[in-house]
Amino acid sequence: xxxxxxxxxxxxxxxxxxxxxxxxxxxxxxxxxxxxxxxxxxxxxxxxxxxxxxxxxxxxxxxxxxxxxxxxxxxxxxxxxxxxxxxxxxxxxxxxxxxxxxxxxxxxxxxxxxxxxxxxxxxxxxxxxxxxxxxxxxxxxxxxxxxxxxxxxxxxxxxxxxxxxxxxxxxxxxxxxxxxxxxxxxxxxxxxxxxxxxxxxxxxxxxxxxxxxxxxxxxxxxxxxxxxxxxxxxxxxxxxxxxxxxxxxxxxxxxxxxxxxxxxxxxxxxxxxxxxxxxxxxxxxxxxxxxxxxxxxxxxxxxxxxxxxxxxxxxxxxxxxxxxxxxxxxxxxxxxxxxxxxxxxxxxxxxxxxxxxxxxxxxxxx
Amino acid sequence: xxxxxxxxxxxxxxxxxxxxxxxxxxxxxxxxxxxxxxxxxxxxxxxxxxxxxxxxxxxxxxxxxxxxxxxxxxxxxxxxxxxxxxxxxxxxxxxxxxxxxxxxxxxxxxxxxxxxxxxxxxxxxxxxxxxxxxxxxxxxxxxxxxxxxxxxxxxxxxxxxxxxxxxxxxxxxxxxxxxxxxxxxxxxxxxxxxxxxxxxxxxxxxxxxxxxxxxxxxxxxxxxxxxxxxxxxxxxxxxxxxxxxxxxxxxxxxxxxxxxxxxxxxxxxxxxxxxxxxxxxxxxxxxxxxxxxxxxxxxxxxxxxxxxxxxxxxxxxxxxxxxxxxxxxxxxxxxxxxxxxxxxxxxxxxxxxxxxxxxxxxxxxxxxxxxxxxxxxxxxxxxxxxxxxxxxxxxxxxxxxxxxxxxxxxxxxxxxxxxxxxxxxxxxxxxxxxxxxxxxxxxxxxxxxxxxxxxxxxxxxxxxxxxxxxxxxxxxxxxxxxxxxxxxxxxxxxxxxxxxxxxxxxxxxxxxxxxxxxxxxxxxxxxxxxxxxxxxxxxxxxxxxxxxxxxxxxxxxxxxxxxxxxx
Numbered sequence: 001x002x003x004x005x006x007x008x009x010x011x012x013x014x015x016x017x018x019x020x021x022x023x024x025x026x027x028x029x030x031x032x033x034x035x036x037x038x039x040x041x042x043x044x045x046x047x048x049x050x051x052x053x054x055x056x057x058x059x060x061x062x063x064x065x066x067x068x069x070x071x072x073x074x075x076x077x078x079x080x081x082x083x084x085x086x087x088x089x090x091x092x093x094x095x096x097x098x099x100x101x102x103x104x105x106x107x108x109x110x111x112x113x114x115x116x117x118x119x120x121x122x123x124x125x126x127x128x129x130x131x132x133x134x135x136x137x138x139x140x141x142x143x144x145x146x147x148x149x150x151x152x153x154x155x156x157x158x159x160x161x162x163x164x165x166x167x168x169x170x171x172x173x174x175x176x177x178x179x180x181x182x183x184x185x186x187x188x189x190x191x192x193x194x195x196x197x198x199x200x201x202x203x204x205x206x207x208x209x210x211x212x213x214x215x216x217x218x219x220x221x222x223x224x225x226x227x228x229x230x231x232x233x234x235x236x237x238x239x240x241x242x243x244x245x246x247x248x249x250x251x252x253x254x255x256x257x258x259x260x261x262x263x264x265x266x267x268x269x270x271x272x273x274x275x276x277x278x279x280x281x282x283x284x285x286x287x288x289x290x291x292x293x294x295x296x297x298x299x300x301x302x303x304x305x306x307x308x309x310x311x312x313x314x315x316x317x318x319x320x321x322x323x324x325x326x327x328x329x330x331x332x333x334x335x336x337x338x339x340x341x342x343x344x345x346x347x348x349x350x351x352x353x354x355x356x357x358x359x360x361x362x363x364x365x366x
Numbered sequence: 367x368x369x370x371x372x373x374x375x376x377x378x379x380x381x382x383x384x385x386x387x388x389x390x391x392x393x394x395x396x397x398x399x400x401x402x403x404x405x406x407x408x409x410x411x412x413x414x415x416x417x418x419x420x421x422x423x424x425x426x427x428x429x430x431x432x433x434x435x436x437x438x439x440x441x442x443x444x445x446x447x448x449x450x451x452x453x454x455x456x457x458x459x460x461x462x463x464x465x466x467x468x469x470x471x472x473x474x475x476x477x478x479x480x481x482x483x484x485x486x487x488x489x490x491x492x493x494x495x496x497x498x499x500x501x502x503x504x505x506x507x508x509x510x511x512x513x514x515x516x517x518x519x520x521x522x523x524x525x526x527x528x529x530x531x532x533x534x535x536x537x538x539x540x541x542x543x544x545x546x547x548x549x550x551x552x553x554x555x556x557x558x559x560x561x562x563x564x565x566x567x568x569x570x571x572x573x574x575x576x577x578x579x580x581x582x583x584x585x586x587x588x589x590x591x592x593x594x595x596x597x598x599x600x601x602x603x604x605x606x607x608x609x610x611x612x613x614x615x616x617x618x619x620x621x622x623x624x625x626x627x628x629x630x631x632x633x634x635x636x637x638x639x640x641x642x643x644x645x646x647x648x649x650x651x652x653x654x655x656x657x658x659x660x661x662x663x664x665x666x667x668x669x670x671x672x673x674x675x676x677x678x679x680x681x682x683x684x685x686x687x688x689x690x691x692x693x694x695x696x697x698x699x700x701x702x703x704x705x706x707x708x709x710x711x712x713x714x715x716x717x718x719x720x721x722x723x724x725x726x727x728x729x730x731x732x733x734x735x736x737x738x739x740x741x742x743x744x745x746x747x748x749x750x751x752x753x754x755x756x757x758x759x760x761x762x763x764x765x766x767x768x769x770x771x772x773x774x775x776x777x778x779x780x781x782x783x784x785x786x787x788x789x790x791x792x793x794x795x796x797x798x799x800x801x802x803x804x805x806x807x808x809x810x811x812x813x814x815x816x817x818x819x820x821x822x823x824x825x826x827x828x829x830x831x832x833x834x835x836x837x838x839x840x841x842x843x844x845x846x847x848x849x850x851x852x853x854x855x856x857x858x859x860x861x862x863x864x865x866x867x868x869x870x871x872x873x874x875x876x877x878x879x880x881x882x883x884x885x886x887x888x889x890x891x892x893x894x895x896x897x898x899x900x901x902x903x904x905x906x907x908x909x910x911x912x913x914x915x916x917x918x919x920x921x922x923x924x925x926x927x928x929x930x931x932x933x
Contacts, residue, residue, distance in 0.1 A: 140535070157532055162408040162428040299513065299532075299539025302411045306454035309537045310488045330487050337450045340423045341411045348422060 001217045002194075003186055003203060004080045011189030012086055012093075012126050020050065020094040023192065030191040031199040035183035036062060037269040039258060042184055048168040049095045052176040059092045059100040060153070060172065060179040064137050064144040066105060067242035068292060069272040072203035073182035075215045077111050080186060081118040085132070087185035089122065090192070092130050095178050100132045103149045106139035141296035145344055146179040148298070159300050160344035181270075202271045206231045208240070209277035218256070218271075225252030233275040238282065238360065240274040241266055243289045244345075246352035247282070249360045250275070266356050267349065282357045282364040287315045293350040304347030307338040311354060318365055328365060332358060367433035372440070384426035384437055385413055395439050396448065396477050398565050399514040400427035402874065403860070405523060410514050411451050412477070415439045423447055449481050457488035458537070459566075460509040467505075468567030471742075474512060475566075495540070500550035502727050503572055503720035503867075504561060508540055511568035517541060517560035525834040525858065527669065529554035541568075544933055553672060553932040555834070557665035557858045558720030558740075558867015571720050571868055574737040575747050581712045581736065582624045589700075590625040591692045591767070592616060592716040594632050595778030595863035596741050598884040599718070602870050603745035604755045609880030611888050614760020619753050620716075621761065629696070630763045631715070632770030634688030635777045635786070637695075637906070638662065639897035641923050642685045643790035644914035646853060650795070650824070655680045657829075657844065657851040660783050661925075662687045664725035665858035665867075669834050670841070671930035677845045684924040686731070688777065689715050689722060692767055693734035694922045699910050700767065712736045716744050718778070718866030719859065730925050740868020769902035772889035779882040780832040780862035781808040781815060784855040788819065788828070789896045796822040803895060809882070811861065811875055814839070816851070832857040832865075 015023045028043030049057055061084070065073045076084055092100050104112060112134055119132050135153050137143045143152050147161040150172050164170075171177020183203055191197045200220045204227070207213045211232035218227060228236055228250070236250035246266035254260065261268040276285065290312040297304045314331040317323045335351035335358075342348045358365055369378045371388055378387045383406070388395050398410035408428035415426045418436035423444065426437075438444060456478060460466070463475055498506035518541060521530050529552040533542045543552035561569045581588060601612040620628045646658050661667055661683045670678060686694065693715065697708040714737045715722060726735040739747065748755050762768070773789050776782030785805045792800050807817045808828070813836035816829045829851045831837045837856045843849045859865045861878035864885070889895060897903065911919045 162406075162425065164430060294536060297536040299535045299537070300407070301409050302451045302454055302513075305513070305537060305539060306451075306458050309491070310454065310457070313489055326487075334450065337447050341414050341425075341447050341451060343408055343411065343425070 001203075002190060002201060003076060003183070003217065005083070005190060006080065007083050007086055007189040007193060009086060009122075009126055011192040012089055014192050015090045015093060020096065023090065023094050024050065027188065027191060030197055032184070032187055032191045033199055034181060035187070035202070035270060036181040037267070042180065042188070045168055045178055045180075046091065046094050049176045049178045052169050054176050056099070056175045057095045057097040058172045058175050058177040059088065059095060059097040060146075060149060060177060061088055061100065061102045061182060061185055062144065062146065062149060062179055063108065063182050064103050064105045064149065065182070065270065066141040066144045067244065067270060067272055068289070069207045069240065069242050069274040070205045070270050072205045072215045072270070072272075074108060074111075075203070076182050076186050077108065077115065081115055082122065083189050084182060084186045085118050085122045087188035088132065089126060089128055089130060090188050091178060091180060091185060095176075097178070098129075098131060100130055101153055101172070102132065102134045103143070103153065104134055104136050106137045109136060112136065140298070142298040142344070142346055145346065147344070149179065150177070159298055160346070162343060205270075205272040206275070208273075208275035209233060209236070209280070210275050220257050221255045223252060224250060224254045224256060227256070227273065228252070228275065231275070233277070235277045235279070236275050237278040237280065238276045240276065240285070240353065242269050242272040242274070243292060243353055244349035245269040245272075246356035247276070247360065248356065264356070265359070266352060282361045283315065283319055286354055286357050287312065287319060289353050290315055293346070297346065297350070301343040301347060303338045304342045304350065307334055308350060310334060311338070311351060315354070328358075367431065369431050369433070369435040369437065371437045378431045382431050384415060384417075384424070384429050384431055384435075387431055388426065388439060393439060395426050396480070397427060398473065398512060399516065401516055401519075401563065403524065404516060404519040407515060407519075410512070412448055414444060414447055414451075416441050416444050445481075449483060452477060452481055452483055453486040453488060455512050456483065457486045458491045458493065459512065460493075460507075461490070466510065466567045467570045467573065468510070472567060473565035491537070498543070498549050499572070500548035501554060501556065501572060502550075503556040503558060503723045504549055504554065505570050505572050506543075506549055507568055507570075510566045511541055512566055513539055513541065514565060515541070516563035516565070517569055520559045520563045523835065524860070525555070525557060525559060526838050527553055527555050527557075527834060530560065547933060551933055555665045555668040555672070555858065556721040556724040556867075557834075559859060561720060561867050562869065562871050562873050571740050571743060572723060573743060574723070574739055575743055575750070577737050578714055578739060578747065579750075581714070584712070586712045587704075587706055587710055588625045588712050588714070589627045589629060589696055590620050590714045590716060591629040591631045591634070591689070591696075592620070593689065593718055593778070593863065594635060594775055594782075594885065595718045595866065595869070595881070596716050596744070597888070598778060598864055598881045599741050599869050600744060603742065606756075608877045609884045611884045613888070614762070615755060615758045617763055618758040618761045619748050619755055622753050622758070623747065623751055625714070627764045629692060629767035630770050630774075631688045631692055632774035632777070633767045633900075633902060634691035634695070635774035636771055636897035636900040636903045637691050637923060638685055638688045639773060639783075639786045639790050640903060640914050641919060642683050643787050643794060643898070645683055645685060646787065646791050647794050648915070650826075650852065657681060657849055657854045658683055660787070660855045661685060662777065662783055663721070663857050665719065665721035666834065666837065666856045667927065668721070668724065668930055669837070669858065671927055672932055674841050674845065675927065675929040678841060679927050681844060682927060684926065686923055686925050687725065688774070689717060689735070690725065690731055690925065691923050693726070693731070695767065695906075697734045698922060699906070714739060716741070718863040718868050720867045721858070722868075740866075742868055742870055745870075766902050766905070769900060771897055771900045772892035772895035773897045775885050775888045775892070778863045778885045779809075779878075780811070780857050781805075781830045781855065782862065782885070783857075784808055784828060784830050784853065786897055787853070790898045792819075792821045793896065793898065795824065809886075811878065813860075826852045828853045830855045832862055833860050834858050
């Protein structure tokens with residue numbers, strides 16, 4: 001896997017030769033996009049922050065992957081934190097930040113010490129006075145949302161905030177802030193030094209009814225059939241994209257890309273594929289996922305806080321065979337309303353799994 | 367820039383939010399969490415609107431306008447989503463509306479009625495949270511909370527008291543006092559701003575109406591006093607437009623309810639000024655601790671005692687509040703005058719805020735007042751006894767504790783106490799009867815107002831502040847020894863007592879400006895506008911108290927403070 005390649009400060013040296021502006025240009029040219037799911041051009045994000053007048057800029061590395069079925073950043077943190085830290089150093093250099101934060105998922109606490117050592121070593125190696133602070137989350141899913149990370153680091157309740165203003169102009173402590181995912185920042189040094197680097201290669205977290213779960217590197221556009229063969233998915237019926245991305249039916253020649261998935265009203269997100277085999281009822285999974293979102297809703301906005309409870313109740317009613325046609329209709333309407341009126345990405349996506357499941361596997365709901 | 371709301375072209379400016387432009391143009395959008403004075407959070411999602419080109423519905427309170435934006439505030443899609451969010455709130459709400467204190471005053475109920483919501487398709491969740499009745503001022507019933515967080519923002523951001531916050535997450539999210547303690551144990555200063563902000567019955571005043579009704583049916587002698595601000599706000603609860611003083615009707619109503627004597631807290635306000643001005647002049651002449659801070663507001667006093675006692679207790683005037691002064695006089699001077707045992711007199715105070723309920727529980731005030739009702743409670747009492755308020759004739763306060771000057775009337779709005787005190791202090795320091803008595807530079811709604819006044823060759827720097835967040839800035843300044851002021855007025859609530867925690871909502875800038883105007887008008891109509899010229903007050907000193915600051919005055923009209931702990 002290229003993502004595990006050590007770059008040995010080579011990219012840092014390159015970036016220094018080029019200077020911030022040209023490094024940003026280079027990354028834009030290479031086409032590096034964010035791996036958190038929104039696919040925003042990383043160089044552009046840096047440029048906006050760099051160009052926002054302020055006495056201080058801040059960099060945050062989002063290491064709070066919490067989406068069900070997502071564990072790719074853990075691999076990087078375990079196996080290649082050197083390249084990640086090098087990416088952080090380059091990013092901070094390009095946006096002129098003196099402070100960087102790594103917002104580490106609470107469950108990854110065991111990685112903290114090692115990460116600290118790597119930071120210490122790298123800062124020494126490149127003689128940088130960048131202040132890199134590790135802040136640990138307390139296990140809340142919503143704190144993977146960039147605005148909630150900001151609240152959390154500021155010692156506030158981990159609540160998401162409406163946008164605009166966007167973090168690149170108005171972020172942590174109201175300073176212009178870049179928030180990049182672990183995989184994105186690890187790709188920075190690689191994209192800088194390798195002319196043949198391509199944005200098409202992604203880390204996929206594969207789990208579910210497969211014999212070889214784990215992190216794999218695939219090119220965007222790889223077919224589900226190829227992936228299934230590699231991970232030995234047997235009798236696949238459907239594939240979930242995390243939990244919030246929803247599902248699509250398993251079709252071997254379906255090419256996995258942002259656009260294709262979107263056309264099916266699902267979301268590729270951070271490339272977490274959960275395979276489901278034919279002997280499972282999608283309804284059971286829907287209940288499981290709805291329990292997750294009911295638990296993880298932060299409680300701030302009405303539709304997500306109150307709505308998730310009732311989607312779960314309706315799903316359980318269907319499971320108990322007590323639901324009427326009216327209940328099914330209500331479930332669909334409620335799911336759409338939560339998606340349409342919620343404040344943050346969690347609320348806006350937490351019913352995707354129900355809507356896509358009801359569309360593709362209506363019989364499982366009867 | 368130009369935008370379209372409901373196909374009508376409207377002018378809007380950069381940085382404005384959709385709801386602001388709509389409201390300016392009389393397009394009402396239902397909302398719970400939006401409050402212009404508070405940080406926007408976009409939580410309730412009731413104010414969602416449809417914006418052309420955007421796939422999802424947008425919360426109008428936190429979506430900035432853009433040139434050419436086309437917005438629908440009541441399209442079928444919006445109405446359906448809004449309705450369903452309302453139904454979700456109702457499914458997680460105690461629906462015994464007829465048995466709720468906020469019945470007919472509740473915003474959730476109002477919207478449910480407007481949207482013709484007659485049922486919810488969702489299973490009722492039935493929270494079973496215990497009601498927190500621990501505070502003497504505020505009743506907290508989380509079963510009725512819709513989590514709009516207005517209370518939390520008022521308490522934390524405006525008042526900087528941090529008595530309540532948010533706990534748990536998801537469906538278990540609750541507003542709670544510090545670390546899950548009770549309201550009584552929390553740092554709550556009883557101001558009641560959360561009560562005014564709360565759109566439902568989750569936060570209400572602790573009612574003393576049952577006690578008053580019992581008293582009315584007893585054989586006790588019943589006396590009532592009404593605070594300066596009540597006359598400017600009570601009418602609103604009977605449909606009279608904001609800014610109309612209803613003094614005469616209020617007095618008639620109280621008499622009809624059955625009070626033997628209706629006294630005016632204004633009388634106490636005039637005495638308060640005489641004593642306070644005397645104290646101030648003494649401090650100035652004797653080079654004693656300055657700045658002196660007014661102490662009419664019990665919420666501010668508790669705030670000061672909790673957070674600044676060690677450093678600032680000597681800056682606080684020792685003078686009791688006008689309410690405390692009238693109460694003290696009723697149970698001593700007046701009881702003697704009418705030959706009654708004070709135990710046979712029941713005194714009810716009609717006050718602008720819930721903190722006054724706390725004030726009467728302070729042991730050093732020896733329980734002179736028996737009950738405090740807020741403005742909202744008085745209206746409820748009037749309605750309960752079926753008094754036809756609107757059609758009541760005017761009548762006058764009783765003597766001797768019913769005479770007052772214009773200086774007392776303005777106690778009800780921010781800057782009023784200072785203005786009244788200056789009218790008296792200026793005369794005393796200069797030894798003249800000064801004609802220029804309108805200190806208009808300390809009127810208005812700015813949170814911190816300052817002025818420099820020359821009296822008898824002395825330059826006095828004064829400051830008027832309302833809301834405790836703003837007060838904190840001045841208090842920190844005094845603490846650091848850098849305060850340039852001689853005299854400071856602090857009122858806990860935005861706008862002063864007319865915006866108190868027992869007043870009818872809304873307490874927005876526009877309504878408060880109208881209420882202020884009403885009080886200033888009453889002041890201007892009075893022939894005597896300086897407290898020390900009040901003939902009743904002069905007679906009282908002559909007959910009973912001696913001089914301002916005398917031993918007797920100190921015993922009856924002054925008080926002391928102590929460190930207040932919380933948690």
